[in-house]
Amino acid sequence: MEKRPTLKTIGQLAGLSHVAVSKALRDAPDISEAxxxxxxxxxxxxxxxxxxxxxxxxxxxxxxxxMIVPAMGDSTAYDLIFNEVSAAAAARDFCVMxxxxxxxxxxxxxxxxxxxxxxxxxxxxxSCTSDVSHIKAACGSTPVIFIGxxxxxxxxxxxxxxxxxxxxxxxxxxxxxxxxxIVLLTYEPENLTILQKEEGFVQAMEGRGLVPRMLxxxxxxxxMRAGMDGVERLLERGELPTALWCxxxxxxxxxxxxxxxxxxxxxxxxxxxGHDDLYFGLYPNIGLTTxxxxxxxxxxxxxQLAMDLIEGSGQAQLRQVFQPSLVARGSTGPxxxxxxxx
Amino acid sequence: MEKRPTLKTIGQLAGLSHVAVSKALRDAPDISEAxxxxxxxxxxxxxxxxxxxxxxxxxxxxxxxxMIVPAMGDSTAYDLIFNEVSAAAAARDFCVMxxxxxxxxxxxxxxxxxxxxxxxxxxxxxSCTSDVSHIKAACGSTPVIFIGxxxxxxxxxxxxxxxxxxxxxxxxxxxxxxxxxIVLLTYEPENLTILQKEEGFVQAMEGRGLVPRMLxxxxxxxxMRAGMDGVERLLERGELPTALWCxxxxxxxxxxxxxxxxxxxxxxxxxxxGHDDLYFGLYPNIGLTTxxxxxxxxxxxxxQLAMDLIEGSGQAQLRQVFQPSLVARGSTGPxxxxxxxx
DNA sequence: TTGAAAGCGGTACCAA
DNA sequence: TTGGTACCGCTTTCAA
Numbered sequence: 080m081e082k083r084p085t086l087k088t089i090g091q092l093a094g095l096s097h098v099a100v101s102k103a104l105r106d107a108p109d110i111s112e113a114x115x116x117x118x119x120x121x122x123x124x125x126x127x128x129x130x131x132x133x134x135x136x137x138x139x140x141x142x143x144x145x146m147i148v149p150a151m152g153d154s155t156a157y158d159l160i161f162n163e164v165s166a167a168a169a170a171r172d173f174c175v176m177x178x179x180x181x182x183x184x185x186x187x188x189x190x191x192x193x194x195x196x197x198x199x200x201x202x203x204x205x206s207c208t209s210d211v212s213h214i215k216a217a218c219g220s221t222p223v224i225f226i227g228x229x230x231x232x233x234x235x236x237x238x239x240x241x242x243x244x245x246x247x248x249x250x251x252x253x254x255x256x257x258x259x260x261i262v263l264l265t266y267e268p269e270n271l272t273i274l275q276k277e278e279g280f281v282q283a284m285e286g287r288g289l290v291p292r293m294l295x296x297x298x299x300x301x302x303m304r305a306g307m308d309g310v311e312r313l314l315e316r317g318e319l320p321t322a323l324w325c326x327x328x329x330x331x332x333x334x335x336x337x338x339x340x341x342x343x344x345x346x347x348x349x350x351x352x353g354h355d356d357l358y359f360g361l362y363p364n365i366g367l368t369t370x371x372x373x374x375x376x377x378x379x380x381x382x383q384l385a386m387d388l389i390e391g392s393g394q395a396q397l398r399q400v401f402q403p404s405l406v407a408r409g410s411t412g413p414x415x416x417x418x419x420x421x
Numbered sequence: 422m423e424k425r426p427t428l429k430t431i432g433q434l435a436g437l438s439h440v441a442v443s444k445a446l447r448d449a450p451d452i453s454e455a456x457x458x459x460x461x462x463x464x465x466x467x468x469x470x471x472x473x474x475x476x477x478x479x480x481x482x483x484x485x486x487x488m489i490v491p492a493m494g495d496s497t498a499y500d501l502i503f504n505e506v507s508a509a510a511a512a513r514d515f516c517v518m519x520x521x522x523x524x525x526x527x528x529x530x531x532x533x534x535x536x537x538x539x540x541x542x543x544x545x546x547x548s549c550t551s552d553v554s555h556i557k558a559a560c561g562s563t564p565v566i567f568i569g570x571x572x573x574x575x576x577x578x579x580x581x582x583x584x585x586x587x588x589x590x591x592x593x594x595x596x597x598x599x600x601x602x603i604v605l606l607t608y609e610p611e612n613l614t615i616l617q618k619e620e621g622f623v624q625a626m627e628g629r630g631l632v633p634r635m636l637x638x639x640x641x642x643x644x645m646r647a648g649m650d651g652v653e654r655l656l657e658r659g660e661l662p663t664a665l666w667c668x669x670x671x672x673x674x675x676x677x678x679x680x681x682x683x684x685x686x687x688x689x690x691x692x693x694x695g696h697d698d699l700y701f702g703l704y705p706n707i708g709l710t711t712x713x714x715x716x717x718x719x720x721x722x723x724x725q726l727a728m729d730l731i732e733g734s735g736q737a738q739l740r741q742v743f744q745p746s747l748v749a750r751g752s753t754g755p756x757x758x759x760x761x762x763x
Numbered sequence: 764t765t766g767a768a769a770g771c772g773g774t775a776c777c778a779a
Numbered sequence: 780t781t782g783g784t785a786c787c788g789c790t791t792t793c794a795a
Binding site: 081082126128129130131132133135136142143145151152153158161162165166169172173174176177178179181186190191192193194195196197198216220221226365367386 | 424425440469470471472473474475477478484485487492493494495500501503504507508511514516518519520523528531532534536537538540558561562580602654682
Binding site for chain 3: 084085086087097098101102105129130132133134135137138180
């Protein structure tokens with residue numbers, strides 16, 4: 080467990096001061112080529128790596144950004160977003176500190192404090208509540224960028240998705256296929272996203288002179304179950320529509336399951352649409368028509384915004400709204416369509 | 422964008438030296454209570470947070486550990502492991518730097534170098550190849566703990582899962598239900614884990630005087646597809662067994678799909694088992710019998726080992742092997758069992 | 764009870 | 780072309 084070599088270590092071996100070594104390694108113009116070569120050789124042999132925290136301490140910079148999420152995986156999209164954040168940060172020589180708050184306010188705040196203490200230049204936070212006063216207090220002057228479904232729409236630094244637009248796109252697609260009887264299946268609105276989808280749906284339906292029907296079944300904790308329950312309830316009441324739009328892909332998968340268990344075909348008897356475009360890969364035999372939310376782009380934009388805030392450049396795009404797009408696969412079809420193979 | 426307050430800032434306001442402030446905030450015994458109270462009040466008002474990198478620089482400590490994975494999500498278990506690592510690290514006042522290598526050797530090495538430069542005390546790496554020489558070179562004297570399916574079994578610091586034992590458990594469970602004709606469905610062995618499952622399966626079957634049958638169908642890139650293809654091939658050849666053990670849960674879900682599409686019932690006609698216990702939640706109506714791998718425990722153990730290595734305590738458990746356990750749900754049943762509801 | 768000095772590993776500035 | 784000195788923010792040691 081020998082100590083890591085420092086500039087001084089190298090200097091001693093080379094018979095130079097640590098200052099000269101520092102310059103030599105950074106190819107300063109005022110060091111002879113011979114010395115540079117000698118110094119670099121020694122550094123190489125010793126496996127020298129500069130202590131970036133010391134460098135950043137002096138330069139008053141940060142080489143890291145932080146990210147805090149309620150949980151990785153667990154049917155969220157934060158894994159996708161993180162992969163992009165990691166790549167975009169690495170491209171700018173930044174490391175990412177990531178924390179899982181396990182949906183605990185205390186842990187969320189703790190992560191904030193620890194990361195701020197560890198000098199992250201900026202923080203990307205998917206909070207577990209809409210009230211983020213504890214986060215802002217913990218972060219002090221460190222800039223915070225909010226993402227995720229809990230984000231207050233009035234938040235000044237936030238990357239959002241336009242879920243009202245999702246409603247418009249869903250209705251546009253389904254009515255384009257001739258559907259007029261459409262039900263939106265949602266769950267208990269823990270996030271604002273659900274309310275926004277509902278709003279967009281109602282507005283789009285009414286704008287076309289159609290009657291919007293909605294059903295909230297179950298909770299965010301298990302939306303596949305909620306999708307199945309929703310279909311069961313509609314069947315019991317004899318109120319099955321010709322098309323279902325589900326608030327999540329999991330929910331849509333659950334709905335399709337329930338329909339098939341009752342011997343109904345998708346999209347032959349009922350068209351089914353989802354939202355998020357995260358899980359279609361699970362079903363190689365059933366392409367789910369869904370609304371893609373550009374999580375990769377969001378991750379990249381978050382890093383770009385973080386960098387702008389760190390550099391204090393005035394032209395940072397503080398608020399950005401990302402638009403969903405339709406991904407038409409096989410689970411939707413014309414009214415009275417042919418029975419599917421599924 | 423005013424600068425973060427430092428000990429000196431507080432000292433000026435309090436009419437004290439930064440040293441006295443440092444002591445006061447840490448409740449040193451040689452500072453009067455009155456001064457402490459005054460200093461703490463000012464620190465509070467300013468929203469002071471200590472610069473942990475400066476502290477650690479002086480103390481020659483590290484407040485961070487690093488973790489590098491091929492990708493978060495994407496049908497891996499690293500999201501689960503990370504959630505535990507994050508919690509266990511936070512409990513010890515450590516932040517976690519996480520990097521996604523996107524299965525690129527270059528990016529993997531880059532993450533290593535950046536994290537080592539940023540003074541992580543230890544690194545937990547799920548490498549994207551079994552040859553990890555580039556990682557070791559990049560890490561120098563920073564201790565590395567290897568996890569994941571690519572880990573060389575001979576690696577000295579590694580947390581592994583006993584996939585041979587999985588084979589034994591699967592065969593034990595299925596033969597206990599009366600099955601004698603069992604097929605192991607795997608895919609192209611990119612990871613050593615597949616080979617180990619195969620070995621364990623063969624040994625367990627032969628130990629019971631049974632003939633082990635195996636089929637490799639498809640690749641790790643889409644194991645659900647592979648599961649479906651495997652079943653199709655068995656059906657074409659008329660070689661369907663009474664029980665199928667699949668190398669992953671995704672694969673098992675694909676296999677069940679394919680069986681049901683052909684009008685066969687699970688477990689009535691064929692029992693199906695998976696491996697990993699990651700995705701059963703997706704199927705509320707079909708409990709998948711599978712082998713649980715203790716990823717949460719593995720994550721906690723990784724952090725514990727990291728701490729031991731950082732502290733240089735001699736009693737670190739350098740190699741640990743985690744055992745799978747059976748999770749019996751509804752997808753397996755006795756031979757000639759009653760038709761299922763699925 | 765308080766503070767001055769030194770040092771952690773870097774970099775910038777200026778003198779030799 | 781080189782190296783000394785000062786400094787980033789913090790803690791420890793030792794003297795006042």
